Amino acid sequence: MTAPAQTPDPGSAPAAAARRLVEARYGEGLAAVLGGSAAGGRFTARSDLDIAVLLPEGGRDRRETVRHEGRCAEVFLHTAADLRTLFAEGGANRRATMAFLHAGSVPLYDPHGLAAERCREARELIAAGPAPLTDAERDDSRYLLTDLAEDLADTAGPGQDPHEQLALADRTLREAAHLLSAVRGAWSGARKWLPRRLRAADPVLGAALLDGHLAVARHGGPGPLCAAAHTVLGLVGGPLREGLVHTRGPGGPGTAGG
Structure with missing residues (x-):
C-alpha cells in the first residue's frame, strides 16, 4: 500500500x-x-x-x-x-x-x-503565466488537433485496431490539453502533470477531455474525447484543414504540442 x-x-x-x-x-x-x-x-x-x-x-x-x-x-x-x-x-x-x-x-x-x-x-x-500563442502557433495547433480528432473518430466501431486507437487518443488528449491551456492563459504539463495542469486550466472542459480519454481506454469509445476536442477547437475558431500554409524556418509555424 x-x-x-x-x-x-x-x-x-x-x-x-x-x-x-x-x-x-x-x-x-x-x-x-x-x-x-x-x-x-x-x-x-x-x-x-x-x-x-x-x-x-x-x-x-x-x-x-x-x-x-x-x-x-x-x-x-x-x-x-x-x-x-x-x-x-x-x-x-x-x-x-x-x-x-x-x-x-x-x-x-x-x-x-x-x-x-x-x-x-x-x-x-x-x-x-505563459505568453499567448502567436497566430501561427494557434493555427498550427488547430490543424493538428482537427486532424487527430478526425483520425480518432474513424476508429469507432468494430474491427478497429485498439492499439492504434489508444495511440491516437493519447496524442489527441495531449494536443487538446496544450491548446486549451494556452487559451486559458495557463501552463501545460507532461506525464502526471498533464491532468493536474489541465484541470487547473479549465476544471470543466479539462475533465471532459480526461474522461473522454478514459472512455477510449476502458471501452474503446472515441466519441466523448472527439466531442471534447471539438469544443476546444470551437474556442479558437473551429476545426482547420483547408487553407493552412505550413512552412519551416523563421516565422513559420512549429510543431505544436510536442
Whole structure:
C-alpha cells in the first residue's frame, strides 16, 4: 500500500535526507532546494527526491540520478546563468518545468540567499503565466488537433485496431490539453502533470477531455474525447484543414504540442 501524502517543511524527514545527500555528494554547491512531490504535499513511500543545486559560475551543468539511503534522487545542478536559460526555455515551451520545481521548493542550504533569489524569479515567472500563442502557433495547433480528432473518430466501431486507437487518443488528449491551456492563459504539463495542469486550466472542459480519454481506454469509445476536442477547437475558431500554409524556418509555424 502506498503511504499517504505528506507535506514536508525544511525540517521534515524528506528534507533532512535530501540535505544529507547534498552534504555528502555536492559540496561544491552554493545553495540547494528540495522540490517536486516532497515539497508539494504529494510525497509517498515511492517518491523520488527532486533536488536542485546551484553551482558557482563555471560549474558543469548536469542532471544526476542517484540512490541515497534507499531512495532514488534526481539532482539538477546548474549555475545561475544556466538556470535563467532554463527558465526562459520553460516559458517558451509553456511547461516551465524547472521554474515549477524552484517555485514550490523548500530550502536545504542557502547561506547567502542565492537560492531564495532564484526561487523568487521562478515564482514571478509562474505567476505571470505563459505568453499567448502567436497566430501561427494557434493555427498550427488547430490543424493538428482537427486532424487527430478526425483520425480518432474513424476508429469507432468494430474491427478497429485498439492499439492504434489508444495511440491516437493519447496524442489527441495531449494536443487538446496544450491548446486549451494556452487559451486559458495557463501552463501545460507532461506525464502526471498533464491532468493536474489541465484541470487547473479549465476544471470543466479539462475533465471532459480526461474522461473522454478514459472512455477510449476502458471501452474503446472515441466519441466523448472527439466531442471534447471539438469544443476546444470551437474556442479558437473551429476545426482547420483547408487553407493552412505550413512552412519551416523563421516565422513559420512549429510543431505544436510536442
